[in-house]
Amino acid sequence: MTDSAFATDDHLRSLIASWLQELGAVRRLSPNTTEAYGRDLGQFMRFLADHMGGTVTLATLKDIRAADIRAFMAQRRSESLGSRSLARVLSALKSFFTHLERQGILATEAFNAVRTPKIPRSLPKALTVVEAKATIDMAGELEDRPWVAARDMAVIALCYGSGLRISEALALTRASLEGGTLRVTGKGGKVRMVPLIDPVLRSIEIYLELCPFTVAPDEPMFRGVRGGVLSPRLIQLRMEQLRSALGLPPSATPHALRHSFATHLLGKGGDLRAIQELLGHASLSTTQIYTAVDTERLLESYARAHPRG
Incomplete structure (x- = not known):
């Protein structure tokens, strides 16, 4: 169960469960990555529940704007989340919404206007x-x-x-x-x-x-x-x-x-x-x-x- 359990309705919870199953069984992401994606999406759903005022449904998701996504990202950054982690958060959200679009359930253009955070380049530290x-x-x-x-x-x-x-x-x-x-x-x-x-x-x-x-x-x-x-x-x-x-x-x-x-x-x-x-x-x-x-x-x-x- 993700963090979205008490922020979404039953239908949306079932769609999230289907997406998480696809991540592991079809895309073969590691259990740790799948868990992190589920946690990121859950935090977004809880944010929307507070931001929009009420339980999150498919109708709520149809109405989200780029400004809502940016507000969530800003909140996560204020919690000292780094650029690399923020990029993963955005990737998780995009993955879920792409899953909904592939299923013919929902399509949104909101993410097209949200830039991925720039990740500082760090070189691997090799031994001699x-x-x-x-x-x-x-x-x-x-x-x-x-x-x-x-x-x-x-x-x-x-x-x-x-x-x-x-x-x-x-x-x-x-x-x-x-x-x-x-x-x-x-x-x-x-x-x-x-x-x-x-x-x-x-x-x-x-x-x-x-x-x-x-x-x-x-x-x-x-x-x-x-x-x-x-x-x-x-x-x-x-x-x-x-x-x-x-x-x-x-x-x-x-x-x-x-x-x-x-x-x-x-x-x-x-x-x-x-x-x-x-x-x-x-x-x-x-x-x-x-x-x-x-x-x-x-x-x-x-x-x-x-x-x-």
Whole structure:
């Protein structure tokens, strides 16, 4: 049930439920994204109930204007919501109204006059090659239990050596290892094949040899000390220890290793389209940010090395 439960009539609630089901089953958005979209729409419905004075119905939605949407966005911004979150809010609202239009239920032009908030561009914080290698090498030195040390090293190696998200690494099964490649299930259930370099493959093999638990081929292979599926929080805590031990900045997270993978490949002449496929980005524009990262690092190196820098 969304936040709109007490702001809308029964018919509109059923339409919202249908939309949320479509987000998960058809568009295959993650549960977290679907929940966030439902929460955003619910807050909009509650705003309309106060703004318009009464329970929100389809008739209410037919009468909304761009000014009403802007008023809601202004209210959310006054609650310290950032531009990125506001953009997601607007995307959620547009998605619901598009759903109604596709169903032939309602059409509105109000959103055409509302601009998406500008999102400040932030560049991924990549580690240097030396820092990334040191992080992997030391991952096994902070733990006394050999199998746990091997596990943490393998997971961290996958983030840097294969460019995986931490969630993707922890979801891997033995069945997803196909010779020299990995079958990775990314966002939206999209499957991609990622080459597996020898050092990463060897780190996985060592972990599997030492792991004390019997894990079926189709079950996640990385396990906690009690045999359950490994929590990403444990790897994040390990990275915190590694940051302290190596003197790395707070930006050195498991996801920063994925950024480093892409940045270092690009720096060595990697093809942008190929890197897009390896990362599982739906859009090339998402991957293009790494060209700016690489240029920035190049300029920093120039400034440090040039006699007049």
